[in-house]
Amino acid sequence: MTSRDGLNEVDQLVLLALVRLGPGAYGVTIRAEIEARSAKPISMAAVYSALDRLEKRELAESWLSEPKPERGGRAKKHFRITAAGAAELRDARGVMARMWEGLEMHPDLRIR
Amino acid sequence: MSDHRPPRIAVWLLRTILAQPNRDFIIDDLAEEFRARIDGRGIVAARFWFWCQVLQSVGPSLRSRAVAVLALFARGPLDLLQEVRFVFRSLKKSAGFATVAIITLALGIGANTAVFTVVNGVLLKPLPYADQDRLVTVWSAMREDSRRFLPSYPDYQSWQEQTTSFEKMAFIYGDELVLRTDDGLEPILSAYVSADFFAALGARTTLGTPFGDVSDGAAKQVVLKYGEWQRRFGGDPDIVGKTIQFTDGSYTVAAVMADGVDYPFWARMWTPLTPAVVDRYGLRARDRRIDSRVLARVRSDVSHDVALVELTTVASRLEAQYPATNRDWTVRFLPLKTVVLDPWGQNQNLRRALYVLLAAVGLVLLIACANLANLMLARVVTRGREIAVRSALGAGKWRLIRQTLTESLVLAALGAVIGAVVARWGVDALLAGAPQLPRVDEIRVDAAVLLFTTGIAILTAILFGMAPALRTGGGSLVTSLKDGGRTSVGRLGTKRMQMSLVISQIGLALVLLIGAGLLARSLRQLSQVNLGFNPDQLTSVRIRPPQPQYADPRLRADLYRRLVDAVAAVPGIESASLANHIPGGGLIFSPLRVEGVAEETTTGFKTVAPRYFETMGIAVVEGRPFTAEDMTEQTDGLIINRSLAQFLDIELGRRITVFKQVADEGLGEPISGQVIGIVGATRTSLSQEVPLPDVFVPYTVNPWMHATIVTRTRTEGPGIGEQIRDAVLSVEPEIPGVQPRSVANDMYQTVSKERFAARLMGSFAGIALLLSAVGIYGVMAYLVRQRTAEIGLRMAMGATSRQVLQLVVGRAMWMVGTGVIVGLAAAFGLTRFMTAMLFGVETMDLATYASVTGVLVIVALVPCYLPANQATKVDPLATLRAE
Numbered sequence: 001m002t003s004r005d006g007l008n009e010v011d012q013l014v015l016l017a018l019v020r021l022g023p024g025a026y027g028v029t030i031r032a033e034i035e036a037r038s039a040k041p042i043s044m045a046a047v048y049s050a051l052d053r054l055e056k057r058e059l060a061e062s063w064l065s066e067p068k069p070e071r072g073g074r075a076k077k078h079f080r081i082t083a084a085g086a087a088e089l090r091d092a093r094g095v096m097a098r099m100w101e102g103l104e105m106h107p108d109l110r111i112r
Numbered sequence: 113m114s115d116h117r118p119p120r121i122a123v124w125l126l127r128t129i130l131a132q133p134n135r136d137f138i139i140d141d142l143a144e145e146f147r148a149r150i151d152g153r154g155i156v157a158a159r160f161w162f163w164c165q166v167l168q169s170v171g172p173s174l175r176s177r178a179v180a181v182l183a184l185f186a187r188g189p190l191d192l193l194q195e196v197r198f199v200f201r202s203l204k205k206s207a208g209f210a211t212v213a214i215i216t217l218a219l220g221i222g223a224n225t226a227v228f229t230v231v232n233g234v235l236l237k238p239l240p241y242a243d244q245d246r247l248v249t250v251w252s253a254m255r256e257d258s259r260r261f262l263p264s265y266p267d268y269q270s271w272q273e274q275t276t277s278f279e280k281m282a283f284i285y286g287d288e289l290v291l292r293t294d295d296g297l298e299p300i301l302s303a304y305v306s307a308d309f310f311a312a313l314g315a316r317t318t319l320g321t322p323f324g325d326v327s328d329g330a331a332k333q334v335v336l337k338y339g340e341w342q343r344r345f346g347g348d349p350d351i352v353g354k355t356i357q358f359t360d361g362s363y364t365v366a367a368v369m370a371d372g373v374d375y376p377f378w379a380r381m382w383t384p385l386t387p388a389v390v391d392r393y394g395l396r397a398r399d400r401r402i403d404s405r406v407l408a409r410v411r412s413d414v415s416h417d418v419a420l421v422e423l424t425t426v427a428s429r430l431e432a433q434y435p436a437t438n439r440d441w442t443v444r445f446l447p448l449k450t451v452v453l454d455p456w457g458q459n460q461n462l463r464r465a466l467y468v469l470l471a472a473v474g475l476v477l478l479i480a481c482a483n484l485a486n487l488m489l490a491r492v493v494t495r496g497r498e499i500a501v502r503s504a505l506g507a508g509k510w511r512l513i514r515q516t517l518t519e520s521l522v523l524a525a526l527g528a529v530i531g532a533v534v535a536r537w538g539v540d541a542l543l544a545g546a547p548q549l550p551r552v553d554e555i556r557v558d559a560a561v562l563l564f565t566t567g568i569a570i571l572t573a574i575l576f577g578m579a580p581a582l583r584t585g586g587g588s589l590v591t592s593l594k595d596g597g598r599t600s601v602g603r604l605g606t607k608r609m610q611m612s613l614v615i616s617q618i619g620l621a622l623v624l625l626i627g628a629g630l631l632a633r634s635l636r637q638l639s640q641v642n643l644g645f646n647p648d649q650l651t652s653v654r655i656r657p658p659q660p661q662y663a664d665p666r667l668r669a670d671l672y673r674r675l676v677d678a679v680a681a682v683p684g685i686e687s688a689s690l691a692n693h694i695p696g697g698g699l700i701f702s703p704l705r706v707e708g709v710a711e712e713t714t715t716g717f718k719t720v721a722p723r724y725f726e727t728m729g730i731a732v733v734e735g736r737p738f739t740a741e742d743m744t745e746q747t748d749g750l751i752i753n754r755s756l757a758q759f760l761d762i763e764l765g766r767r768i769t770v771f772k773q774v775a776d777e778g779l780g781e782p783i784s785g786q787v788i789g790i791v792g793a794t795r796t797s798l799s800q801e802v803p804l805p806d807v808f809v810p811y812t813v814n815p816w817m818h819a820t821i822v823t824r825t826r827t828e829g830p831g832i833g834e835q836i837r838d839a840v841l842s843v844e845p846e847i848p849g850v851q852p853r854s855v856a857n858d859m860y861q862t863v864s865k866e867r868f869a870a871r872l873m874g875s876f877a878g879i880a881l882l883l884s885a886v887g888i889y890g891v892m893a894y895l896v897r898q899r900t901a902e903i904g905l906r907m908a909m910g911a912t913s914r915q916v917l918q919l920v921v922g923r924a925m926w927m928v929g930t931g932v933i934v935g936l937a938a939a940f941g942l943t944r945f946m947t948a949m950l951f952g953v954e955t956m957d958l959a960t961y962a963s964v965t966g967v968l969v970i971v972a973l974v975p976c977y978l979p980a981n982q983a984t985k986v987d988p989l990a991t992l993r994a995e
Contacts, residue, residue, distance in 0.1 A: 027141030044142050045169030048134045071144060077137045 007092045011059075013038060014050045015089050018060060018081045026065075026076045051079055059085035118146045119159055122166045130169060138169070199519045209491060210523070213484055216883070217527025217572065220480040222534025223876075225557075225565045227473045229539050230546075231466050232564070233555030239449055240372040240554075242314030243409075247448035248416065250281070250406040250423065255440050262404045264437075265395035267430065271443070274426045277411055277419035280312035284376060284405040285385055285393060288656065290359040290848040297359065297848030299656060302334070303379035304389050310335070310382075312409045313375065320352035320367030326384035333364045335382040338371040339553060359658065359848070372554050375448065376405055377455055399437040407448065420445045453550050461948035462550075465869055468945055472627060472876045475620045477568065479880050481576040482617045483887045486610050488520065488580035490894060493606055513581045520577025521570070528569035532557070535565070545871065547864035579609055610891050611927055617887045618931025619938055621880040622968055626939040628877035629960040630946060630953055631870035637952035638863050644794035644803060645695060646729030649826075650855040652694055653836055655819045658846040665774070666745075669815040671844060673743075676721055678839040679821055684832060688823040689724040692717075692816035695794040696858055700773050704807065706760055707767040715756055716806040717773050719814050725791050727824050735764050735789035743812045749788035756805035757790045764790065770807050772814045783809055797862035822855070869949060881971055889975030892924055896979040904988045913984035920983050924976035931972075932965055 007015070017033040018025045031047050034040070054060035061082050064075040081089070103109060126139055142165055149158035203210040238244050251260035252267065263271075265283060272281045283306040288299040307325035322335045334356065336345075345351050355362040363383070394400060410419045423443050431438045453462055492499070499512060536557060543552065583606060655675060662668045672690055680688040693699050702717035724730075725737045733754055742749055750768060762768065769784040793803035811819070821840070825832050833852035840850050896903070903916055943955040953960070 027137060028145050031141075031145075043165055043168035044138050045130065045165075048138050052134060071140050074136070074140055076140075077134065 006095075007059075007088055010042070010046060010050045011054060012089065012092055013042075014047060014054065015060065015081055015085055018079055018085075019089075023078070023080070025080065026078045030079070054085065055079075057084075058082055059088055116147055116150060118143050118162045122163055125166055126169060195515060195518045196522060198515070199522045203519070203522070206491070209487060213487060213523045214526050214530065216480045216484060217524055217569075218530035218534055219879075220477040221524075221528050221531030221565060221569055221572065222538055223473050223879075224470075224477050224568055225531055225535035225561060226538030226542055227466075227470050228564050229535060229557055229561045230542055230549070230555055231470050232558075232560050234453070234549055234551050235463055235466060236560070237551075237554055239375075239452060240315060240370060241448070243412070244449065245447070246279075246410045246412065247313070248408050248410060248419075249446050249448055249451045250408055251444045251446065252401055253442050253444040255442055260444055260446070262401045263406045263443075264398050264401045265390060265404065266398040267427075267438070267441075268404075268406050270430055271406070271423060271426055274429070275419070275422050277414040277422045279409040279411050280308040281406065281408040282306045282309035282312045283385060284309065284407060285389070285395065286376070286379060286403045286405075287393070288848075289363075289383070290656075290658070292357045292359060297658075297846065299849040300381065301379050303376050303382045304385040305382050306385045309407065312407055313373070314409065315373040316370040318368045318370050319349070320365070322367040322369070322382070323384050326386055328386045328388040331384050331386040331388065332361050333366045333384065335367045335369060336365060337374065337380055338369055340380045341368045372551075374551065374553065375407070375452065377452065377550060397437075398434055416445065416447075455550065462865075464945065465865070465949050468627070468949065469869065469872055469876075471942075471945075472624055472873055475624055476876050476880050476883070477572065478575075479617050479620050479883045479887075481572055482613045482620075483883050483890070484520075484523075484576040485579050486613050486887055486890055488516070488576060489583060489606055489610055489613075490890070492516065492580045492583050516581040517573070517577050520573040520581070524569045524573035524577075527572075528565055531569075532562070532565055535561075542872075546868050547861075579613075583609070607895070610894070614884075614887050614891050614927050615931040615934060617884045618928055618968070618972065619934035621877070621884040622932060622935025622965065623939045623942055624873070624877040624880045625964045625968055626935075626943060626961060627946060628870065628873040629964040630943060630950055630955065630957060631866070631873050633957060633960055634950045634953045635863065635866050635870045638798045638866055641795065641798050643695070643798070643859065644730060644792045647856040647859045649824055650728070651823045651825060651833060651836060651852050652697065652855050652858070653821050653823075653840065653850060653852040654697075655690075655821060655840065655847055656849065657818070657844070658848065661846070665815040668817075669812045672721065672811060672815065672819050674843050675819075675821060675840055678843045679823055679836055682823075682832070682835045682839050684825055684835075686824045686826050687723050687727045688821060689727040690721040690811060690819050690821045691724055692719045692811070692819060694728070694820050694822055694855070695796045696855075696862060697820055699796065699804070702770040702773055702807065704756075704805075705769040706762060709760055713760070715752075715770065716804050717770055718806050718808045719811040719816055720808050721811050724808075724822070727822050728794075729824070730794060731792040733790045733792060735787070737789055737791070738808070738810055743810045745812055747783070747810050747813050748785045750783070750785040751789040751791060751808040752787055753791050753793045753803070753806040753808075755793040755803045756807065757787075759805055762787060762790075764788070768807065770809065774814050774816060783813055785809075798859060866949070866951065881968065885971055885975045888924065888927070888972055889978065891927075892920070892976050893979040893982075895923065896920060896983045900983075900986055903983050904986045904990070907986060908988035916984045916986075917980050920980035921973075921976055924973070924980070928969060928972045928976075932968065935968075936961065936965070 013034050014030060017030045017037075021029050021033055027044060027047060030051075031042060031044055034042050034047070051060060051062075055062060059082055060079050062077050062079050065078055067073050067075050123139060123143075126142075127135065130138060142162065146158050146162050149161055239247075241247055250263060250268075250271065252263045253260055263283075265285075268281070268283045272278075275281075285304040286301060287304065289302045291298045291300050310322040311324065318338060318341070320335075323330075323333055326333070336351070341347060341351060348354075351365050351368060353364065355364050390396060395404075408419075410416055420443075423445075427438075427441065427443045431441060503509075503512060539555065539557070543549075543555065549555070655672070657668055657671055662671060676688050676690050679685065700717050701714050704713050704715040706713075720738065722738050722740050722743065725732055735751070738749075738751065750770070752762060752768070756762065764787050766787050767784065768787060769782050772781045772783060791808070793806070795803050821836075823836060836852045837850045840847060903919075906919075907913075907916065939961070940956070947955055
């Protein structure tokens with residue numbers, strides 16, 4: 001499955017977090033990054049269901065770390081963004097930017 | 113540490129419910145963050161966060177799974193759903209029937225649930241202590257005397273040191289601490305407890321750590337009961353470490369115990385029993401058996417019997433060692449639960465009484481079931497044609513039975529849901545009218561109660577649905593179809609079933625009525641008891657002189673004199689006096705020696721002021737009452753009551769000796785004097801069988817640590833209590849907790865249990881009677897309707913309306929008569945369980961049986977009359993034409 005399906009908000013947030021975190025991106029850090037920046041609570045399950053979706057669309061890919069003793073000898077699943085993912089993300093941003101064009105000062109959007 | 117692992121149930125939930133391929137990674141990641149959060153924000157916050165995560169994850173996953181699960185199990189429930197929908201449709205068509213049935217069930221199930229909630233909270237729930245079966249209270253006891261006495265501190269120490277059967281043994285002493293509040297001074301009963309108390313009790317805490325072994329220097333700390341913490345401190349979560357101001361210093365709050373931890377029930381908090389406290393109360397005397405308790409935890413590998421044997425051995429050893437104080441004294445054991453249910457040893461019948469009430473309310477539900485079964489039977493009969501059609505269209509017999517049963521189940525379920533609401537309200541109503549019950553804080557609707565409600569709902573549905581259901585399945589198809597469902601009404605089986613239901617209803621109602629009648633008579637007997645004094649327009653107020661200002665007995669005596677004078681001067685007060693204890697307000701015993709009687713006995717010991725007998729309305733039978741001149745520190749005149757005079761054959765002028773009973777001023781010093789007066793004996797409560805012997809001494813001889821001022825007012829005007837209070841505080845503003853009380857009310861309270869039982873049983877019986885009347889009406893109306901043709905024929909052939917009336921009423925009387933016989937037989941068998949609840953009435957009280965049966969018969973005849981009257985109005989021609 002390739003792109004052209006668009007990205008929902010959580011997908012975008014997760015992909016952006018992957019870019020920000022670089023090689024340090026895995027469940028805990030992704031969730032923390034999103035919560036810290038967006039100030040919106042998000043559950044681990046929601047993060048993973050987005051990751052699962054993105055992986056299936058080849059917008060993100062995963063790799064397993066060395067087994068960690070503090071995790072009972074189990075590996076972490078790390079994620080990074082793929083080229084397709086990056087393109088999709090830019091695309092999404094472009095869509096939003098075009099939609100926003102000329103609306104910054106619109107009277108209906110004033111902060112009251 | 114296991115604490116650093118996430119909640120196991122939560123992890124299990126995740127593992128079960130998450131379907132994603134990343135499940136294990138999610139769990140591991142959450143666990144990692146969980147550990148980080150423990151370090152950052154503490155274990156509680158971390159656990160809370162983890163659970164939130166789990167619940168958020170579970171929601172969406174469940175939704176996607178639910179569809180699959182539903183599809184899997186859909187067949188059965190969908191079938192059932194269809195059935196239930198059908199039932200709803202058919203109930204909608206007969207809304208009247210459904211409403212009556214549901215209301216009846218809601219009331220029946222609700223009342224049962226309410227009474228069970230009380231029974232569960234008081235009797236069934238285990239106490240909130242670890243291994244509560246191993247907790248016992250130890251009492252001193254006299255040989256060949258079934259009463260229990262309070263243990264002394266030295267005896268407790270010897271028991272503790274010389275036994276091995278107990279894991280822990282703790283001593284408890286009760287006294288008031290006086291709290292300084294914004295509204296003045298308030299006495300609070302506190303339990304001074306020895307080091308092992310909390311370890312022995314094995315109770316959970318809500319906050320803090322209760323004290324253990326405490327030195328005198330750290331004695332000023334308290335552990336609060338949960339309720340006290342809630343009420344007085346609004347459940348302040350930071351209470352631990354704060355201080356509370358009492359008149360003898362500020363106390364630090366060490367802990368708050370968990371909800372339900374209530375031993376001893378009379379205390380509102382616990383404070384440490386340090387050596388200084390032991391000295392202060394003079395507890396080192398081996399014969400000071402007062403205001404104390406001993407709690408022990410039996411070792412898990414030792415049986416109670418073995419422990420008692422060991423303790424008894426120690427007691428005999430003490431008896432040999434200290435003959436002066438311990439001769440004839442031994443020990444007695446009581447499980448903690450027994451003591452909790454019956455703190456004063458006067459409530460042995462509480463358990464029985466509650467079960468009798470539960471059984472009674474169960475009978476009400478049975479009667480309601482009978483009514484419903486009758487209604488359902490009638491419904492089945494009127495629906496006979498519909499059922500026949502469905503049967504002809506191929507509905508199996510089992511399916512028809514199932515449908516009727518589903519109908520009764522749906523009705524019972526609706527009734528139970530409304531009943532649960534009724535129960536909540538009912539519990540409040542019960543407790544509002546109830547006497548002080550032990551463990552009252554533990555009475556609440558919990559899982560056990562809901563289980564009970566569900567259970568009785570199902571049972572009820574089966575009880576009232578079974579007969580109609582079987583009837584549905586058993587009909588003859590051809591007859592039903594042939595005559596359009598009319599003649600089938602007269603089927604013999606249905607009629608017989610309905611009549612036997614009514615008969616059993618009448619029987620059950622009679623049992624309840626007889627029970628209520630017995631209790632009412634018993635209550636009447638109680639209210640006619642002669643107390644020996646007149647409680648009407650009598651006000652009492654307990655006085656506790658502040659310490660240490662009034663440590664000197666002379667100062668105390670002087671204070672009492674001034675107080676009585678001040679109160680007597682209040683307008684509207686006829687007379688005022690004072691005693692250490694008035695009847696019903698506590699008692700203390702003294703050894704008694706009588707000139708010319710070899711044996712020493714025991715008597716009640718009362719210190720009184722002049723005009724005491726006049727104020728109380730106690731008759732002076734012989735000699736004279738005390739006068740102001742008698743109020744000296746030494747006395748030569750004593751007064752006794754008639755119980756004592758008759759018991760030991762004491763006449764005026766005989767010399768008797770009692771002993772001082774106040775700890776700090778010569779406890780045990782003899783008070784010797786001639787009998788100058790004999791007064792009437794008083795009862796301490798309405799239910800007390802025999803008045804106790806009493807010796808009265810002038811209060812100045814042995815000024816009590818506290819006193820009760822009694823006043824007789826001319827009228828029971830409002831505000832007199834306020835005036836008395838003001839008068840007391842004008843003499844000494846530092847007296848804490850001055851609260852004038854109506855003695856008549858207090859006396860009335862002593863029969864509150866009896867009153868409550870009678871009232872409750874009475875209302876159950878009333879409902880039963882009403883339900884039975886409705887049942888009788890239903891069946892009679894039905895019988896008349898069904899015999900209209902026959903009656904019309906008879907009248908056409910010349911029967912008078914009188915004869916018709918006789919015919920119908922005769923049939924009714926036959927039912928009522930049979931029901932009465934069944935009920936009387938059952939009552940003979942069942943009322944003996946009420947023996948302990950009755951006062952001055954036999955369980956076979958014929959007057960009650962006769963009058964109650966009379967009431968039942970009359971009430972039963974009313975619903976017979978209406979249909980019977982209707983029968984006489986039958987138009988013979990019309991009925992004949994219909995045939």
